[in-house]
Amino acid sequence: MRAIVLAALIALPAAAQESEIFIPGQTTAPVIDAAPANALANCLANPSAATCTGAGAAPEGRTFENAGGGSDITFETLILDLNADTVTASPAPPPETPDYAAPVSTRATVALPSVAITIEFDFDSDRIRYDQTPKIASLIEAFRDPALASYAFAVIGHTDASGSDAYNCDLSRRRAASVTGTLLANYVEVSLTPVGFGEHVLKNTYDPNAPENRRVTFLRLPVDASAVLATAASVCGGY
Incomplete structure (x- = not known):
């Protein structure tokens, strides 16, 4: 694996690739993602179980495996009430596959699948721990995949x-910004927007202090993302 530093890495960005199919009679070949x-x-x-x-598997081993033998990468559904500006998390998949290209009503409740990853930080700090470098390296390689070039994520x-x-x-915002900044410093060209939820969207509601609540969620955004981002920002909007 190429060396990854948590501040910046000089590397060539991956070039976007597109597949085309030519149909006789058409002057322009349609682009197929x-x-x-x-x-x-x-x-x-496309988050799902x-x-x-x-x-999270990598050539040298499972970079997202925790000490208990489980995976530090899971999917969860974020349910955003765009009218009430509230967000909850659910382990269940959304009732329908999201249509990311469809317009989003500000009065809607939107269920979007997301990827929750345990990325550990120094205590009381927004500094990513050095032993998390393999996870960051795997995320960099993933976001460099040409198929994600036109996507946007929170x-x-x-x-x-x-x-x-x-x-x-405040801590959750700084940690989100730290992860976002590290990815962008390593020539990830996908649109990334850092957001902080603090303690307000718990994964384990039965034990609010459980370690699985300390995580970073990567949420693929719809093309019409303004209402979703506004609701996401409102979770910690008072602080």
Whole structure:
């Protein structure tokens, strides 16, 4: 694996690739979006239990396997009430496959699948721990997949409930920004928007201080993303 630093890396960005099919009689060949070749890229673009199982595997081993033998990468559904500006998380898949190209009504409730990844930081810090470098390297390779070139993602930071609302919101924003900045510094050209949810969208609601609540969520955004991003920003909007 090429060396990855958590501040910047000089590397050539991957060139976007498109597949075309020519039909006689047409003056312009239609562009067909290529499917992601990278397994983690496919998980990020089309999150589900099936696409995300084993998506963190790398040549030298499972970079997303935690000490308990489970995976530090899972999918979860974020349910955004765009009218009430609230967000909840669910382990269940959305009732319908999202149509990312469709217009989004500000009065709608939108269920969007997302990828939750445990990325660990130094205590009380927004600095990504050095031992998380293999995860970051895998994310860089995934986001460099040409199939994701036209996509946009929200990078959402979460904390557990052990601190105050204001502190956790600030910490989650800084951690989301740290991950986003590291990816962009490593020549990821996908549109990434950092967002902080603090302790307000728990994965484990039965134990608010559980470690699985400390995570970074990658949410593929619809083409019409303004209402979704506005609701996401409102979660910690008071802090």
